[in-house]
Every structure is written in C-alpha cells, then in structure tokens.
Amino acid sequence: MIAKLDSAPLGTPVRIARIDWQLLSHDEGRRLREFGLMEGVEITPLHRGSLFSREPLALVVGRMQVIIRGKQAAAIEIEAIAAAA
Amino acid sequence: MTGAIPTIALAGNPNAGKSSLFNALTGARQKIANYPGVTVERKAGHASFADGRPLSLIDLPGSYSLTPSSPDEAVTRDVVLGQQAGQKRPDALVIVLDAANLDNHLCFALELIALGLPTVVALNMLDLAERDGLTLDPERLAGELGVPVVPTVAVRRRGLSELLAALDHEILVHQLETHAHPAPPPTDVALHRRARAIARAATLSETPVRRWTQRVDAVFLHPVAGFLILLALMFVMFQAVYAAAEAPADLLESGIGVLQQWVVGAMPDTVLRGLIVEGLLAGVGAVVVFLPQILILFLFILLLEASGYMTRAAFLMDGLMAKVGLSGRGFIPLLSSFACAVPGIMATRAIPDAKDRLTTILIAPLMTCSARLPVYALIIAAFIPDHAVGGSPVGLQGLVLFGLYVSGIVGALVVAFVLRRTVARGNSASFMMEMPRYQMPRLNDIAIGLWQRAWIFLRRAGTIIAITTVILWALLSFPQAPADGEMRQVDYSIAGRIASGLEVVVKPIGFNHDIALALIPAMAAREVAVSALATANAIDAGDDEEEISQSLGERLQGRWSIATALAFLAWFVFAPQCISTIAITRRETNGWKWPMFMVGYLFLLAYAAAGITYWTAVAFGLG
Numbered sequence: 001m002i003a004k005l006d007s008a009p010l011g012t013p014v015r016i017a018r019i020d021w022q023l024l025s026h027d028e029g030r031r032l033r034e035f036g037l038m039e040g041v042e043i044t045p046l047h048r049g050s051l052f053s054r055e056p057l058a059l060v061v062g063r064m065q066v067i068i069r070g071k072q073a074a075a076i077e078i079e080a081i082a083a084a085a
Numbered sequence: 086m087t088g089a090i091p092t093i094a095l096a097g098n099p100n101a102g103k104s105s106l107f108n109a110l111t112g113a114r115q116k117i118a119n120y121p122g123v124t125v126e127r128k129a130g131h132a133s134f135a136d137g138r139p140l141s142l143i144d145l146p147g148s149y150s151l152t153p154s155s156p157d158e159a160v161t162r163d164v165v166l167g168q169q170a171g172q173k174r175p176d177a178l179v180i181v182l183d184a185a186n187l188d189n190h191l192c193f194a195l196e197l198i199a200l201g202l203p204t205v206v207a208l209n210m211l212d213l214a215e216r217d218g219l220t221l222d223p224e225r226l227a228g229e230l231g232v233p234v235v236p237t238v239a240v241r242r243r244g245l246s247e248l249l250a251a252l253d254h255e256i257l258v259h260q261l262e263t264h265a266h267p268a269p270p271p272t273d274v275a276l277h278r279r280a281r282a283i284a285r286a287a288t289l290s291e292t293p294v295r296r297w298t299q300r301v302d303a304v305f306l307h308p309v310a311g312f313l314i315l316l317a318l319m320f321v322m323f324q325a326v327y328a329a330a331e332a333p334a335d336l337l338e339s340g341i342g343v344l345q346q347w348v349v350g351a352m353p354d355t356v357l358r359g360l361i362v363e364g365l366l367a368g369v370g371a372v373v374v375f376l377p378q379i380l381i382l383f384l385f386i387l388l389l390e391a392s393g394y395m396t397r398a399a400f401l402m403d404g405l406m407a408k409v410g411l412s413g414r415g416f417i418p419l420l421s422s423f424a425c426a427v428p429g430i431m432a433t434r435a436i437p438d439a440k441d442r443l444t445t446i447l448i449a450p451l452m453t454c455s456a457r458l459p460v461y462a463l464i465i466a467a468f469i470p471d472h473a474v475g476g477s478p479v480g481l482q483g484l485v486l487f488g489l490y491v492s493g494i495v496g497a498l499v500v501a502f503v504l505r506r507t508v509a510r511g512n513s514a515s516f517m518m519e520m521p522r523y524q525m526p527r528l529n530d531i532a533i534g535l536w537q538r539a540w541i542f543l544r545r546a547g548t549i550i551a552i553t554t555v556i557l558w559a560l561l562s563f564p565q566a567p568a569d570g571e572m573r574q575v576d577y578s579i580a581g582r583i584a585s586g587l588e589v590v591v592k593p594i595g596f597n598h599d600i601a602l603a604l605i606p607a608m609a610a611r612e613v614a615v616s617a618l619a620t621a622n623a624i625d626a627g628d629d630e631e632e633i634s635q636s637l638g639e640r641l642q643g644r645w646s647i648a649t650a651l652a653f654l655a656w657f658v659f660a661p662q663c664i665s666t667i668a669i670t671r672r673e674t675n676g677w678k679w680p681m682f683m684v685g686y687l688f689l690l691a692y693a694a695a696g697i698t699y700w701t702a703v704a705f706g707l708g
Contacts, residue, residue: 027154027437031517033273034149036189036281046299047306053404056413056516058306062188063217065520067400067413072517 006073023075097181099147106239184214191280226287341370368554368616391526410505422452440511467638595699648702661687
C-alpha cells in the first residue's frame with residue numbers, strides 16, 4: 001500500500017517508495033537529498049507539529065533527526081517495510 | 086616550508102562540533118569579524134604545532150555541500166575554492182565529521198576531499214557515537230577516503246595534538262608531490278551512495294540503542310506539553326534576568342555612587358568635576374549597572390543553543406510562525422534578538438528564502454533586546470510595586486517585564502503577517518533543518534561566548550554611550566541658568582530648549598520634558614535613555630549630597646505619573662532607537678529602502694502604543 005509521509009503514523013519505521021520531485025523546488029529537492037532522504041531509505045516519523053498546527057514533521061533518517069514541512073512530506077510516498085521485504 | 090604562517094580552514098556539516106573543535110584548538114586566541122562585503126561572521130584564531138610554529142585557523146559556516154542554499158553556505162564554498170574576497174585560499178582543510186552521523190556527513194567530506202587541498206578528517210564526537218552503540222574503524226575510513234582520519238573529542242581536548250601533527254605532515258607531503266587535477270564532482274545522488282557505502286564499510290558494529298534522547302523528545306516535542314515547557318523556560322529566563330541580577334547590580338550601583346561621592350570630595354568644584362560626576366559616572370554608570378542582567382540573558386541563550394534545545398524550540402514555534410508567513414528557522418535569529426538585534430539580524434543569513442529573511446530582519450527589532458532592559462528595569466523598579474501576585478511566588482515586577490516581552494512578540498507576529506501579505510509577499514517559506522542531538526554544554530564554550538558579549542557591551546558603554554552622554558552633559562550644562570532659581574538648569578540649557586520643542590509632539594502621549602530630553606540622545610542606543618535621565622537628574626541635583634544618594638528611580642517617582650511611566654515603557658517596546666540596528670539592516674538589505682521603512686513603521690507603532698497606553702491609564706485614574 002502506498003501512502004504519503006505527511007499522513008504517516010508516528011513511531012513506525014517506513015521505507016521511502018518514491019519522491020515526486022515535481023512537487024518540490026530544486027533547492028528543496030537538493031536539501032532532502034542532503035539529509036539523505038532518497039528512494040529506498042528507511043525513515044521513522046517521530047513528532048508532528050505543536051499546539052498551533054500539524055506541521056512540521058520530525059523524522060529519523062539513519063542516525064540523524066531532521067525537520068521538514070508538510071509540503072515536502074506530501075511529495076514523499078512511503079511503503080510499509082514488511083510489504084517491501 | 087616557507088616562512089608564511091599556514092592558514093587552515095575547519096569545514097563540515099552543521100552540528101559536527103566544528104566550533105567546539107575551533108575553541109579547543111585556539112582557546113581564547115580568536116577574533117570574530119566579518120568577511121568584507123558580506124555580514125557572515127569570520128571566526129579566526131591562532132594555534133601552534135607541537136614544535137611551536139604558529140598556524141592560523143578559520144572556522145567556516147556549517148554547510149551540507151558546495152552548492153550553497155544560503156549566504157553563509159556561499160562563504161564556505163567561496164573560501165575553500167579561493168574565491169572569497171579578503172581571504173586567501175586555505176593551505177589545508179580540516180573536515181570535521183560527526184562520528185555518529187557518518188553516512189550523511191561524508192557527502193560534503195567527499196566533495197571537499199575532491200578539491201585536492203591537503204586534508205585531514207577529524208572524526209569528532211567519537212564518545213557520543215560510542216554512547217549510541219556505534220563502533221567505528223578510523224583506519225578503514227582513512228583507507229576509503231584517501232586522507233588521514235584522526236579521532237577527536239573536541240570538548241575533552243582529545244586527539245588535538247594528533248590532528249595538528251597529521252595536518253603538518255599532509256601540508257609537507259603536498260608540497261613534495263605533483264598533483265593531478267581534482268576530479269570533477271559527482272552528482273549528488275552518486276555522492277550519497279558512495280558516502281553510505283563508505284560509512285557502512287567503516288562501521289564495525291552498530292547496536293540499536295533506544296536513545297534516552299528520544300524519550301526526552303517525547304516530552305519536549307510533545308504538541309502540548311512541549312509547548313508549555315518552552316513557555317515555562319522562557320518565563321523562567323526572564324524571571325531569572327530580574328531576580329538573579331539584583332544583588333550584583335545593586336553592588337555595581339552603590340560602587341558607582343561611592344565613586345561619585347569620592348570624586349565630589351576629592352576635586353574642587355570645576356567644570357571637569359561636573360563632567361566626571363554628572364556626565365561620565367552618572368551616565369555610563371547607569372548603563373553598566375545592567376551588565377549582570379545582560380549576561381544572565383546571554384547565558385540562557387548560549388545554554389539553549391549549546392544543549393541542542395534551540396532547534397527543538399524552532400520546531401515547536403514553526404507552526405505558529407508559518408501562520409504569519411515565517412518559518413521556525415526565523416525563531417533562532419529572533420530569540421537571539423532578545424539579547425541584541427544586531428547578531429539576530431546577522432543570524433537571518435541562514436534563512437534561505439529572501440522574503441522570509443527580509444520579514445525576519447524587519448521584525449527583529451521588536452524582540453526586546455538587552456539594551457531595553459536598563460530602561461524597563463529602571464521604570465519597573467520605580468513604578469511597579471514589588472510584591473507577589475495573589476500569594477504566588479510570581480512577582481508583579483517580573484510579570485510586567487514578561488508582559489513587555491510578550492507585547493513585542495505579539496507585535497512582531499502581527500507585523501510579519503501584514504508584511505508577508507504586502508511588501509514582502511512571496512513563496513511560502515520552507516523549513517528544513519537538522520535536529521542536533523542533546524549535548525551537555527561545555528563550560529569553556531559558554532565562557533568564551535559570555536566573555537565576548539560582555540566585552541561588546543562594555544565597549545559600547547565605553548564608546549557610543551560615553552560620547553553621547555558627554556555631549557548631552559555639555560548641552561545640559563550650558564548656558565548656565567541664572568542664579569535667581571526661576572528656571573531649572575535642565576530647562577534653561579540648550580538640550581532643555583530642544584526638548585521643549587520635541588515635547589509639543591510627544592505631550593499628547595503623556596511624555597514630559599524629562600522624556601523628551603532623553604529621547605534625542607537615545608537615538609544612538611536605547612539604554613542611553615537611562616543615562617540621559619541620570620545625567621539630567623544629576624545636574625538637577627547638583628552637589629546636594631542627599632539628592633545624589635537618592636536613586637534615579639526614587640527621583641523619577643516624584644516627577645512622573647504612573648500613566649506616563651507606562652506610556653514610556655510602551656514606547657520602548659516598539660521604538661527603533663538604535664543606530665547599530667539601522668546600520669546592520671542597511672548592510673543586510675543592501676540599501677536604505679528597508680532600514681528607512683523599518684524606522685518609519687516602528688516610530689508610528691511606538692507613538693500609537695504609547696498613546697493608547699497613556700490614554701487608557703488616565704481613564705483608569707492613573708494620570
């Protein structure tokens with residue numbers, strides 16, 4: 001099943017199935033790759049938003065935690081790790 | 086080796102521990118200035134090899150790649166490529182890697198190594214990586230990268246001499262070799278694959294550790310609890326500024342009083358004595374008294390930054406800031422602006438989007454900077470009763486101070502909202518940031534930071550504030566009022582007459598002659614308002630021992646209504662009275678358009694806020 005990262009449940013590791021680069025600006029795409037967010041990479045969404053909004057999203061990629069906004073998360077399609085294996 | 090001192094640049098990703106390594110290598114022997122033409126801070130310092138030969142070190146802004154996405158990342162690229170004006174190309178590079186984050190940090194490292202400069206990798210924060218259950222093989226890593234790798238723990242000063250020895254060797258070898266042209270840079274995806282492969286090869290074992298930091302973050306980043314903790318932290322910070330600084334500030338104040346009385350006793354009654362007692366000591370002293378408060382505020386900010394909490398705060402604030410068209414990234418410059426808008430505005434260079442950055446610059450002066458503290462502290466101490474609110478441990482004075490800070494913040498959010506829909510319209514800002522791990526702040530790094538802030542403040546007190554105070558003293562002392570006592574000297578003098586002109590404009594918002602007089606020199610810096618009031622009152626008191634011994638606050642109490650005092654506070658929430666801020670805004674925005682806009686809108690807001698406060702207070706019978 002394919003889902004978007006911006007609506008992924010927190011705390012469950014998932015794999016990036018596809019990134020729709022068309023939805024992102026050149027700089028946004030590059031920064032995502034600099035963070036190591038690429039197709040096939042395992043990530044775990046951890047925290048989302050505060051009192052005021054459901055953004056941004058903090059996620060673990062490798063040994064790093066990064067913060068992105070909902071707009072970037074919406075361009076990232078994820079799949080369950082068990083399904084891909 | 087020629088006689089020239091080699092220049093070595095420290096480069097690496099943000100949060101790799103570069104600054105700690107830089108501090109460990111240079112100690113206090115460092116100098117912060119700007120690169121010419123840009124406002125990116127250039128941190129330079131000196132160190133020496135084991136045999137005593139000196140070397141010069143520069144700490145480059147943290148970067149993810151050689152393709153910059155913000156002005157400070159552009160400086161990093163330009164320096165390592167030898168294209169930065171005013172900075173010769175470094176003779177060697179130290180690439181600082183976070184040992185616990187190899188797969189990511191290696192991408193930039195590979196780009197830097199491909200440049201072909203003599204290079205040594207500092208595998209930093211190895212202790213934290215081990216804490217996280219990671220065992221690395223530095224030799225294997227060196228083999229893969231083709232450059233020496235030295236394990237370091239900068240904060241414990243481990244690996245420093247080995248690092249310098251490896252550098253020395255690399256520079257020497259480099260001079261003896263002939264070099265092939267550097268390889269063309271690979272594409273970023275290929276770079277990442279290679280980085281991950283190398284990281285895997287250099288990792289001996291990796292135990293998945295349930296990190297305690299994740300449990301901490303479950304609370305600190307909780308949508309409700311985390312936000313309340315942030316609010317509580319800020320509240321404690323401002324209460325501490327008020328409470329903890331009281332004793333040292335009192336000590337400084339009485340010290341200055343003793344000094345004044347000593348000079349009065351020791352010198353004949355001349356113009357020079359007047360200049361020293363009423364001008365310099367009263368004026369500069371009134372500002373120096375606030376050093377403890379400013380240091381406490383900076384202490385909190387430095388601790389929040391060094392511990393890694395600041396990025397959490399940015400995360401929590403992003404949702405709110407997005408609503409007014411800003412990003413959480415803007416929170417860090419804005420929080421720094423609570424100490425001083427100048428470093429705050431300079432810190433906006435990390436914001437990638439131009440309109441987001443411009444808006445953040447324009448609202449930075451609304452954050453209550455430390456220069457406003459002297460003004461607030463004086464007026465609050467004099468006019469707000471010192472008792473607890475409803476039996477709680479919260480003091481009314483601290484609460485009013487907190488309220489002033491909140492007014493500035495709310496004002497800033499409203500202004501940002503309007504600006505982003507009018508003059509600074511643009512793409513919605515993005516917010517992509519790495520979240521650093523929590524770390525115990527190092528005493529040494531905090532001490533260096535505090536010392537630099539204290540020095541900047543005292544230098545300001547010694548220059549801008551001393552000069553404006555002396556000029557004001559002269560304008561206040563001449564011409565001498567006739568001895569018949571019909572007119573007070575303060576009203577009769579040149580400054581008094583200028584103030585009388587200005588008073589016409591500010592009278593409707595409740596300002597009196599004292600305030601009109603203080604506002605003019607306070608254009609140089611806000612805290613001068615306090616020294617101006619002090620100087621004017623000192624001249625008014627003359628040599629009367631009893632009046633000299635009275636504090637400035639006590640004297641103001643007798644002369645101002647509460648409504649006037651509150652209006653004065655409201656004025657300073659908004660007023661753009663700081664030449665340094667205007668100058669830095671001009672430099673950051675490349676022209677006079679935006680600083681002029683900033684000054685204009687802030688004066689309008691200040692006038693309106695003071696007026697509304699005054700009229701409301703009068704309506705409640707406080708006039």
